[in-house]
Amino acid sequence: MKRFLTVLLVAVTGLALFANGNQEVPGKDDSLDKVMKKGVFVLGLDDSFPPMGYRNDDNEIVGFDIDLAKEVTKRMGVELKCQPIDWNSKEQELATGNIDCIWNGFTITPEREKVLTFTKPYMNNAQVLVVKGNAPYQALADFAGKTIGVQAGSSSNDAIDANVQFKSSLKQIIDFKDNLTALMDLQSGGVDAVAVDLMVATDNIKRSGKDFRILKQTLADEQFGVGFRKGDLALRDKVQEELDAMANDGTMAKISTQWFGSDITVIGK
Numbered sequence: 001m002k003r004f005l006t007v008l009l010v011a012v013t014g015l016a017l018f019a020n021g022n023q024e025v026p027g028k029d030d031s032l033d034k035v036m037k038k039g040v041f042v043l044g045l046d047d048s049f050p051p052m053g054y055r056n057d058d059n060e061i062v063g064f065d066i067d068l069a070k071e072v073t074k075r076m077g078v079e080l081k082c083q084p085i086d087w088n089s090k091e092q093e094l095a096t097g098n099i100d101c102i103w104n105g106f107t108i109t110p111e112r113e114k115v116l117t118f119t120k121p122y123m124n125n126a127q128v129l130v131v132k133g134n135a136p137y138q139a140l141a142d143f144a145g146k147t148i149g150v151q152a153g154s155s156s157n158d159a160i161d162a163n164v165q166f167k168s169s170l171k172q173i174i175d176f177k178d179n180l181t182a183l184m185d186l187q188s189g190g191v192d193a194v195a196v197d198l199m200v201a202t203d204n205i206k207r208s209g210k211d212f213r214i215l216k217q218t219l220a221d222e223q224f225g226v227g228f229r230k231g232d233l234a235l236r237d238k239v240q241e242e243l244d245a246m247a248n249d250g251t252m253a254k255i256s257t258q259w260f261g262s263d264i265t266v267i268g269k
Contacts, residue, residue: 031236043102068243121267135213158220179200
């Protein structure tokens with residue numbers, strides 16, 4: 001009986017291995033090999049997130065992060081493909097293999113580090129509130145009973161959730177698909193303020209010329225990194241290697257200066 005069960009187990013195992021012959025070996029990290037083999041590195045982004053990644057007047061995807069990624073993939077010897085995604089489903093896009101990374105002003109948080117693999121931070125950022133220029137608000141405490149707009153699934157949303165006292169004082173929080181739509185609603189008076197990344201707020205005010213201002217009191221200080229599937233260490237390490245090299249040879253500083261007027265990156269500093 002035992003011999004029969006052993007033979008049966010071997011047969012079943014053999015069939016399973018044959019049926020799954022083309023699948024990954026559990027525990028093997030072939031993330032870099034996959035990208036190098038296909039010759040394409042797929043970057044997932046919200047394509048309405050200037051100046052990090054957005055569409056210009058010619059409908060081309062451009063931005064600071066895009067220029068960094070172009071240089072990284074050039075040095076890796078692969079093609080860069082920018083794939084717009086629903087930001088609220090970004091982790092799912094990674095998990096299903098539709099994209100190889102999330103690289104678009106992506107904030108490193110303890111919650112995200114539990115389910116994703118990150119590079120080291122390459123830029124500092126903050127979560128801020130944008131209001132109309134003539135609005136009376138000067139501090140977070142002034143928003144009691146007011147309505148705040150925020151991009152769904154963003155770190156701005158996380159920052160509000162983390163500030164329990166501030167959140168509980170609000171009348172309403174309205175989720176928008178992207179920051180630009182939220183800022184348009186602020187302009188029309190639909191919300192009293194928009195919680196958004198400092199980089200985005202500064203760029204929007206500069207480009208649009210709208211009478212907006214940024215509150216000095218921030219919701220949270222944070223840092224940007226590139227996010228990968230949990231365990232994709234080989235691909236993450238290769239991207240980090242190229243970013244470190246770009247910081248050392250001055251390429252990163254050059255790209256930063258082109259977009260921001262100075263080098264505001266933090267790798268190696």
